[in-house]
Amino acid sequence: MENIQFIIIIFFSPLIQGIIKKLKANFQGRVGSSIFQPYYDLMRLFKKEMVVSHVTSWIFRVAPYIVFVSTTMAAIMVPVITTKSTYSITGDIIVLIYVFAIGKFFMALAALDAGTAFGGEGSSREMMVSILVEPMIMLCIFTTAIAAGSTNLAVIAEQHNTILTPSHMLAFFAFMIAIVADTGRIPVDNPDTHLELTMIHEGMLLEYSGRYLALMEWAHYMKQMLLFTIVVDMFFPLGIAYNGGMSEIAVSFAAYGIKMIFLACVMSIVESTRAKLRVFELPSLLGGSFALAVLSLLTLIMIGR
Amino acid sequence: MEKSFDLSLVNDFISVGILLTAIALNTLERLESCVKAYTYNSWLLFLLILVPAVTTNNPHLYVAASLTLATKGIVIPLFLRKIVYQQKLVHQVQPYISNLLSLTLSGILITIVYASLSKGISVTGFSNHALKISIAVILIGLLIMITRRKAITMVVGLLFMENGLFLTGFSLTSGMPVIIELGILFDVLMCVIILGVFIIQIRHKFYSVDLDKSTTIHDQLTTLKG
Amino acid sequence: MTSMYIYYFGLLLFIAGAIIPLIYPQKMKRFAYIFPTVGACAFAAFGMYLLFDHPLDISAVSITPLLGFVFRGDAISGFFILLISILTFSVSVYSMGYTKNMANKGVMGVLFNTFILSMYAVILSGNVITFLISWETMSIISYLLVTFDREEESASAGLLYAIMTHVGTAFILTAFLLLYKYTGHMDFAGIKEATNDIPAGIKTIVFVFAVIGFGTKAGIVPLHTWLPRAHPAAPSNISSLMSGVMIKTGIYGILRIVVDILGVGPEWWGIAIIVIGAMSAVLGILYALTENDMKRFLAYSSIENIGIILLGIGASMVLASNGLHTLSAIAMTAGLYHTLNHTLFKGLLFLGAGSVVHATHSKNMEEMGGLIKLMPYTAFFFLIGSVSICALPLFNGFVSEWLTFQALLFDFKSASAVAKLIAPMSGAALAFTGAMAIACFVKVFGISFLGMPRSQHAENAKETSTSMLAGMGFLSLFCLLTGIFPGHTIKLFSSSVFLLTGADYSSSGMGILSMREISSSISPLSLFIVMISLFIAAVFLVRIFGGKRKITYGNSWDSGIPSLTSRMQYTATAFTNPIRVTFKKIYLSKRHTKVSYALKPYFAKAIEYRDDITPFFEKYIYQPVTDFIHSLAGKVKHLQSGDLHLYLGYILATLILLLIFWS
Structure with a gap:
């Protein structure tokens, strides 16, 4: 059980996306599509014929698989409902961030492969956002890792099971902003747009179609859910199972589901109430949250919690 | 003892003669005369070496004397004369300063040398004044080099300096090993030949042997670098 | 003892590699690189030996009790020897093809081999004298390699490199002299034994000087300016060696002097290095x-x-x-x-x-x-x-x-x-x-x-x-x-x-x-x-x-414009633009846009766009220093007018002053 918990991420991640979309539609006063719509989309895309530019090279064709595989790899390393398994494999959170980076690297390369301006634009902006987000994520991780005495996500999840400290609160807010940026949501990026001048993530995927697009999209959903899971593990691990007992896992699964839906709500509220920022206003937003992360570290040094 | 005193007197006379030729250089205006002054200077130097050679009957001093005569007294002056005539450099030494001032400066130099060396090195045996005179000649040679424009005058100044140095060495050691003297003489010869060639070349390139023009080379170089 | 044979074998191969192209410049293209390829393997084995076995005194040629050449290897040098050997092996193999159409092949072969040898010598040096001589040799040969292409750019890069590396060497020299003064040893082992005699203040000075000196070679930030100019100027096989291992000799120096010889210092040393x-x-x-x-x-x-x-x-x-x-x-x-x-x-x-x-x-x-x-x-x-x-x-x-x-x-x-x-x-x-x-x-x-x-x-x-x-x-x-x-x-x-x-x-x-x-x-x-x-x-x-x-091949998405040319691609400059704008406080970038119109304001004929970044350190640290030296030199320049007579005048004045003061 504990060794296949990553299956949850793989199969439920489109659902989370569907829930967020549905909630957003409701906030905007629309009925919206079904929460299972992402599944239908993926299935349709897998069956579809692909149009590939003849400018592209093997990077373009390999990238979707690499992105998908690296995200799955990350999913394997994260304790989803039980902390037991990840001791045996490598549950290190710094590794996790770098495994994500594999996907990011190849996605950005693939975007440049077709030789279009849109791909370059998306790739370039994605890199900018990731440069601003990465140090912030790392500082948040440091704060929690220092408090827990380990960079292993399972250990972090087990040790901070009870209460949030001031430093964790600050790190949590910083981390949430990082997630918004990393998953390409408003106010950083607009996931629904296909307007050339505003897109970041979609710009990179513009040349993709058929099963490649399906893999890329699916990996994106998985990454979103994974980041939620990391938040849950780092800041609200309450309810997570310590071992593989059936009853504990059932409780943990329920708790996990509630937490995921809660985070989906938070995301859709943020998306519905904020406007997208101009690209060059991002540094001030992300710089602000970097300051939060530094503050959380300072708090940890000063008051020790 | 007595003999050596006599000898020292003779030496003094010759040394003073050397100094006089050097001083005379300050006032000469014709290049030909400058070369002549150098010739006299070299002959006097030859005599100065010959005197101890005769008295001590030292064969190596004979060799040194004859070599001095051959190179400094005959070959170099002839060569210089040839350049002077070939290049039609007969007239106009054109000093930066007037002859009178040049002469005065030479006097000051001699005074300084005498004043500073009076209690300095006690010259062993050879001559009371030879050392002081030799240094004065070096300085006067340098002064000539500074205050004259033509490359050939500078060569003459250099040769005077060299004679002065030769005299210094001689007065301090009563004759260096012959091999060193040979070397020095050969060096001087080469030096003069090379300088002669240079003078011809400078003339060729710049249509003048006026060394004032050499600053323009420097300026060109700096503008190139800048 | 086997290790010694391996060492001498490798040494011989490199020397042969350096000499053969001198003798047969025509046929060198094989041997100048085949020899170091094998030599690198020998040295790799030697490095492994040092890493796994005991330290080894290789050879000592003493001139006087204080001056002498001492070569010694221990585990630290073994590690760096191994690094150099691995890269040398690959670069030698690479160079066989790379130098095929190169001008001055013979010179390249000689410099290539001696450059590698000098790096080995730096790592294996056992005393101050040997180290400094090897260090200078390495610097000089690398300077020659930087200026190998004989282009104006390489020449100016080489000059900057020569100046920086000598400033660095001056600091290293001072650090060594201080160590010698307080320990009385020229030998690294001797210095290390006597480190307790060094007062704390002197240790700090040695630390600072060693970091500045070796940091210049390693390319730490305010002292890095030579590196991005010199490394690219050299031929690429040499750039690879320079960036791959030569700058590591700076790291080796810091490790040897600061960590190995000075030992554990106050905490701020480490913090300084981290910063x-x-x-x-x-x-x-x-x-x-x-x-x-x-x-x-x-x-x-x-x-x-x-x-x-x-x-x-x-x-x-x-x-x-x-x-x-x-x-x-x-x-x-x-x-x-x-x-x-x-x-x-x-x-x-x-x-x-x-x-x-x-x-x-x-x-x-x-x-x-x-x-x-x-x-x-x-x-x-x-x-x-x-x-x-x-x-x-x-x-x-x-x-x-x-x-x-x-x-x-x-x-x-x-x-x-x-x-x-x-x-x-x-x-x-x-x-x-x-x-x-x-x-x-x-x-x-x-x-x-x-x-x-x-x-x-x-x-x-x-x-x-x-x-x-x-x-x-x-x-x-x-x-x-x-x-x-x-x-x-x-x-x-x-x-x-x-x-x-x-x-x-x-x-x-x-x-x-x-x-x-x-x-x-x-x-x-x-x-x-x-x-x-x-x-x-x-x-x-x-x-x-x-x-x-099922794949259909087609054109890239061109927004309906019929033909997409390579000029419509995202350029490297455009790619970095968001980041340049984000960090404009650091880059101090200046952008100039010049538009020439066919019909103002709608029909632009040509748009010229420039975006320059200001290299902060070059402009605000190195430029003022250079300017100061230049203005000082300008003042001193009057002394050196190029006028022969004036120079002679200096000599005369000096002589007279000497005469007066001597008496």
Whole structure:
């Protein structure tokens, strides 16, 4: 059980996306599509014929698989409902961030492969956002890792099971902003747009179609859910199972589901109430949250919690 | 003892003669005369070496004397004369300063040398004044080099300096090993030949042997670098 | 004794490699590089011997009791010998093809071999004199190699390099003289034994001078200006050696003098090194990003990596001064591991860049593009180098960066609040450089290898010769091996770590790197296996559920404009624009746009766009210093008017003054 918990991420991640979309539609006063719509989309895309530019090279064709595989790899390393398994494999959170980076690297390369301006634009902006987000994520991780005495996500999840400290609160807010940026949501990026001048993530995927697009999209959903899971593990691990007992896992699964839906709500509220920022206003937003992360570290040094 | 005193007197006379030729250089205006002054200077130097050679009957001093005569007294002056005539450099030494001032400066130099060396090195045996005179000649040679424009005058100044140095060495050691003297003489010869060639070349390139023009080379170089 | 034979065998081969091209300039093209190839293997074996066995006195030629040549090897030198040997091997193989059409082949062969020998000599030096002579020889030969192309750019780069390296040597010399004065020894071993006699204040001065002196060679940030100009100016096989190993001699110097000889110092030493490292890493990669010259870009990235190495070393020093020796050993392992890694991937990348420059006759990325189809193998190896340097898992860069992160986290255990704050902040800086490195290498690889060819030259590029590919392939393989077998790699140089920190980091198994202290571990090997199997599974599952792949080939999306030309692609400058704008306070960028209109304001005929960044250090530190020296020189210049008479006048004046004062 504990060794296949990553299956949850793989199969439920489109659902989370569907829930967020549905909630957003409701906030905007629309009925919206079904929460299972992402599944239908993926299935349709897998069956579809692909149009590939003849400018592209093997990077373009390999990238979707690499992105998908690296995200799955990350999913394997994260304790989803039980902390037991990840001791045996490598549950290190710094590794996790770098495994994500594999996907990011190849996605950005693939975007440049077709030789279009849109791909370059998306790739370039994605890199900018990731440069601003990465140090912030790392500082948040440091704060929690220092408090827990380990960079292993399972250990972090087990040790901070009870209460949030001031430093964790600050790190949590910083981390949430990082997630918004990393998953390409408003106010950083607009996931629904296909307007050339505003897109970041979609710009990179513009040349993709058929099963490649399906893999890329699916990996994106998985990454979103994974980041939620990391938040849950780092800041609200309450309810997570310590071992593989059936009853504990059932409780943990329920708790996990509630937490995921809660985070989906938070995301859709943020998306519905904020406007997208101009690209060059991002540094001030992300710089602000970097300051939060530094503050959380300072708090940890000063008051020790 | 007595003999050596006599000898020292003779030496003094010759040394003073050397100094006089050097001083005379300050006032000469014709290049030909400058070369002549150098010739006299070299002959006097030859005599100065010959005197101890005769008295001590030292064969190596004979060799040194004859070599001095051959190179400094005959070959170099002839060569210089040839350049002077070939290049039609007969007239106009054109000093930066007037002859009178040049002469005065030479006097000051001699005074300084005498004043500073009076209690300095006690010259062993050879001559009371030879050392002081030799240094004065070096300085006067340098002064000539500074205050004259033509490359050939500078060569003459250099040769005077060299004679002065030769005299210094001689007065301090009563004759260096012959091999060193040979070397020095050969060096001087080469030096003069090379300088002669240079003078011809400078003339060729710049249509003048006026060394004032050499600053323009420097300026060109700096503008190139800048 | 065998090791001595190996040593002399290797030495002989290099000397032969240096001499033969002098005798037979026509037939040299084989031997000048075959000899060092074999010689490098011999030296690699010798380095291994030093790492696994005992220290070794090689040869001592004493001139006087104080002056003499002493060569000695221990585990620390063994590690660096191994680094040089690995890279020399690949670069020699590469050079066989690379130098084929080069002018002055004979000179190149001689300099190549002597350059490598001088680096070995620096590492193996056993006393101050030997070290300084070897160090200067290395500097001079590398200067000759920088100016090898005889272009104006190389000449000015060479001049800057010569000046900087001599300023650095002056500091090193002063540090050594101070050590000699207070210990009375010229021998490193003797100095090390007598370190307790040195007063604390003097130790600090020696530390500062050694860091400045060796830091100049390593290229730490305010002293880095020569590096991005000199490294690209040299031929690419030499750039590879310079960036791969020569700058590591600076690291070696810091390790030898500061960590080995001076021993454990006050905590602020380590903090200073961490701060320098973080600054070098961040600024190095920031400047790298804006660079469109492929080789100069790589040179800037070397500055970044030197910074990362120093982060590990600094963290180790902080931990050592807090008495945490085991953790200090882990941090030192991180530093040395990254040293090894940087040698491998930077060597590889420079060789790759060399092939690309060779094929396209341009260093400018904007004139490349689409090379992945024309030079598939070069592109593949370059990709491996990029992935390694970006610290992506499965390749070696990742292991050392992970270790460095852990090392910086350990620093939180130190007593002072400054270290507690600095270390995690440096960790954030390291994360920043990691993300920046990804952006940088996406740019380099994406712009130069992907897309459409941007110039005629790029269209006609051809794959390079087999020997060049072999050199790169060898390094690529090493990048992968050291990436998935970190345990073995660490065991290889654990004796050097022990020598430097007095503790062992040996809690590593096959492909697993575990730390009991923080109950965390990584296993690149299992990561590798899992990812490969996931990849295969993904491909199969997609095939099963999606059916047969149906692909239509067409043009890239052109927004309805009929023909998409290569000029419509995103350029390297455009790619970095968002980042340049974000960090404009650091770049101090100035942009100029000039539009000429056919009909104002709607029909623009031509738009000229320039965006320059201001190199902060060059403009605000080096320029004022240079200006001051220039103005001083201008004043002194009047003394040197070029007037012969005036010069003679100086002589006369001096003589007269001497006469007067002498009496």
